Amino acid sequence: MIELPDGVELVLASASPRRRELLAGAGLDFAVVPADIDETPLPGECPADYVARLSAQKAQAVAQPGQIVIAADTTVEVDGAILEKPVDRADARRMLRLLSGRAHRCHTGVSVRSALAGEPTLATQVVTTEVVFVELTDVMIDWYLDTGEADDKAGAYGIQGAAGAFVERVEGSVTNVIGLPLAETLAMLANG
Numbered sequence: 001m002i003e004l005p006d007g008v009e010l011v012l013a014s015a016s017p018r019r020r021e022l023l024a025g026a027g028l029d030f031a032v033v034p035a036d037i038d039e040t041p042l043p044g045e046c047p048a049d050y051v052a053r054l055s056a057q058k059a060q061a062v063a064q065p066g067q068i069v070i071a072a073d074t075t076v077e078v079d080g081a082i083l084e085k086p087v088d089r090a091d092a093r094r095m096l097r098l099l100s101g102r103a104h105r106c107h108t109g110v111s112v113r114s115a116l117a118g119e120p121t122l123a124t125q126v127v128t129t130e131v132v133f134v135e136l137t138d139v140m141i142d143w144y145l146d147t148g149e150a151d152d153k154a155g156a157y158g159i160q161g162a163a164g165a166f167v168e169r170v171e172g173s174v175t176n177v178i179g180l181p182l183a184e185t186l187a188m189l190a191n192g
């Protein structure tokens with residue numbers, strides 16, 4: 001789908017299997033080099049600034065000359081609060097109760113760092129998708145938590161799996177919710 005210059009190595013700076021699958025699904029060949037950075041929000045940092053900062057830091061953390069590096073960070077926002085990955089089952093239950101019967105926003109920051117000739121460039125974009133959940137009963141939440149799908153996902157759900165049943169409506173990019181806004185990422189690569 002996208003032609004990169006000969007000899008350029010494309011790197012995905014991520015441990016997320018979802019990001020890997022999304023990018024591979026677009027027909028790209030790339031290496032995977034997870035970035036290990038501190039993901040603590042800064043005091044008062046808004047969710048969009050937070051995901052932009054983290055995606056840029058992830059890209060910078062693994063970058064080498066001759067590479068184009070893609071990195072992303074996804075967070076769920078409800079009432080201005082950031083929902084990251086749940087720390088345990090009780091935390092996941094708290095998050096799903098917060099999301100029940102209402103709209104929330106998923107923000108993904110995506111960064112493309114290019115170090116081919118001259119000074120490296122870094123482009124970052126934040127994509128936001130609105131997701132509306134049906135009312136979740138305690139039985140639904142417990143059933144979902146038993147699937148184990150909440151554990152490693154921002155907001156304690158994965159729209160691509162069993163939690164798809166919780167979704168009444170999505171406005172915006174679905175791949176953005178899963179962790180990498182594919183159309184926007186490909187456009188950044190094509191323009192970079």
Ligand SMILES: Cc1cn([C@H]2C[C@H](O)[C@@H](COP(=O)(O)OP(=O)(O)OP(=O)(O)O)O2)c(=O)[nH]c1=O
Pocket residue numbers: 013014015016017018019034035072073074075076085106152153154155157158159160177178179
């Ligand atoms: C909301 C939502 C999140 N997620 C996932 C995507 C991300 O993997 C995760 C958010 O955590 P991130 O911190 O963005 O990413 P990560 O730690 O999994 O991977 P890395 O930092 O190495 O790139 O939540 C889904 O898979 N589906 C969803 O519907």
